[in-house]
Amino acid sequence: MNLENQSQKLTLFGLPAERGRWLLIPLGMIVLLCLGTVYSWSIFRKPLETLLNIGATESLLPYTVALVFYATLMPITGFYIDRIGTRKITALGGLIAGVGYILSSFATNISVLAFTYGVIAGSGVGIAYGVPMVVSARWFPDQKGLAVGLTIVGFGLSPLVTAPLAKSLIDAYGIRQTLLILGIVFTIAILLISLALKLPPQGWSPKGRNVSQTKQISAPINRPNMLQTRSFYGLWVCYMIGALVGLSAIGISSPVAQEIIEIDPVLAASSVSLFAVFNGLSRPLFGWLTDRFPPKYVATATYVLIIIASILMINARSGQVATYLIAFCLFWFCLGGWLALAPTATLTLFKPENYAKNYGIVFTAYGVGALLGTVVAGRIRDLFGTYTYAFYPTAFLAVIGILVATTTLKRDPANAMFSDRM
Structure with missing residues (x-):
């Protein structure tokens, strides 16, 4: 058949x-x-x-x-x-x-x-x-x-x-x-x-899709191993930055609200539910965007939002509840976005038939970001006595992320023939 x-x-x-x-x-x-x-x-x-x-x-x-x-x-x-x-x-x-x-x-x-x-x-x-x-x-x-x-x-x-x-x-x-x-x-x-989770047959594609094109895209001919490409290292660094910044923000959401904005602890805790909504909704959105635009542009967009959020919090003062809510909605939004952007970019940039292994390797960036993100903000708070200074490095890391994304998140020449997106 x-x-x-x-x-x-x-x-x-x-x-x-x-x-x-x-x-x-x-x-x-x-x-x-x-x-x-x-x-x-x-x-x-x-x-x-x-x-x-x-x-x-x-x-x-x-x-x-x-x-x-x-x-x-x-x-x-x-x-x-x-x-x-x-x-x-x-x-x-x-x-x-x-x-x-x-x-x-x-x-x-x-x-x-x-x-x-x-x-x-x-x-x-x-x-x-x-x-x-x-x-x-x-x-x-x-x-x-x-x-x-x-x-x-x-x-x-x-x-x-x-x-x-x-x-x-x-x-x-x-x-x-x-x-x-x-x-x-x-x-x-x-x-x-x-019991219901299974993979489609090798080479399967939806009815109406050009099967021969799908086979060509999936073919391993001339496609280098992921670890041999600079786009992998660029994606790894970008993912690590996105995870580090996002998880740092998640860890300090409530204490920042109480210490810098000086809002009620109950309101600070309940605001986390709002942030979680943005974190969840960004995932299908950024997955959809990465389907349609080169990963470097989508990644850059997340870093621009992080810079905006960081600037808002650097200048935040007591009573500025709206500033706090907007900034942390953006932080949580970008973290959720990276959890869809990274796996989709892995599919886009590297051999799709090796996706399970490839994304497993890329995901180590999230692990490193998680470990650093859970301690960095707290250390800065201990050193300077306020969480305000935690938002300077988040902005700086976002600038580095933009530079890395724009210079590395693209296919190597050997991969270019497998898609019309660069």
Whole structure:
């Protein structure tokens, strides 16, 4: 059977593949919604501090460890998705993450919790995280940026859904029962959805798309290994800057509001929900933009927004609530944008057939940015006594990002023949 006939007869969920593939996006969103609960850790901190009689620094340890293992396992998993299969990888990650939550409900001290939640649950998140994006990218060769961006909305908006849910469960049943319930629910949900996550046949394309063109674009002829191109190193640096700036801003959103703008702590906390909306909505938008414009232009746009946000906060004063809200909406917006821009740019700039492995390597930039971003702003606050000085380096890094993006985020000459976008 040739590829054209195969495209016409292939079905998903009882529908022609061109229509059924759209159902994979909400399923991927649900998987990432469950995994993204790791970003709702602030809801668990106070109850755990009371339960385990620990301080604020100690209560942050499980979350920090989880981020490290999440960022470490995701790149490694990328090398095995094609070999082991999307269903098994998703099921394994979901099972490990769920078991981590369940075991955390029995933890009696912070060291055990750092292992059960940080190491085990964090590893599960890292293992399963990349699979829904790979599935969306493979099923949507014609709209890969939009599809990937929509899928990872689940991870970005997870705190909006899971944080209120977790708080309600904690109020009703306590912290231990909440971790147990979430672990069981996440395990069941991800295991069930994993059964539906599969990749299309090699060379598949939607009906009506020029199959021969798709094969040509996917062909490995004369395309250098990603690590042999300067565009990889440029993308890695740009992604690291975007993650570092964005995660720094996320970490200080509430204290900046209270210390610089001097607004009510309750209002400061509730404003995070607004920021999360911008973080989620930017993902499909930047995925769509990266489908249509060269990555260097989209990346430059994020850095311009970061510079604007940084200038706003450098000049922010007490009572300027609107300035604060606009600036931090932009910071969160750009971070969400990079989480769609980077995977789509990886598809655009390098061999699409190696996407799982390639994006796993590129994602290490996010891990480095996460580690630096969680400590830099706090260190600056300790040194200078105010968070205002944290926004000078964010503006400086954005300028560096513009320079790197405009000079490196383009295909090498050997890759130019595979697309009309440069």
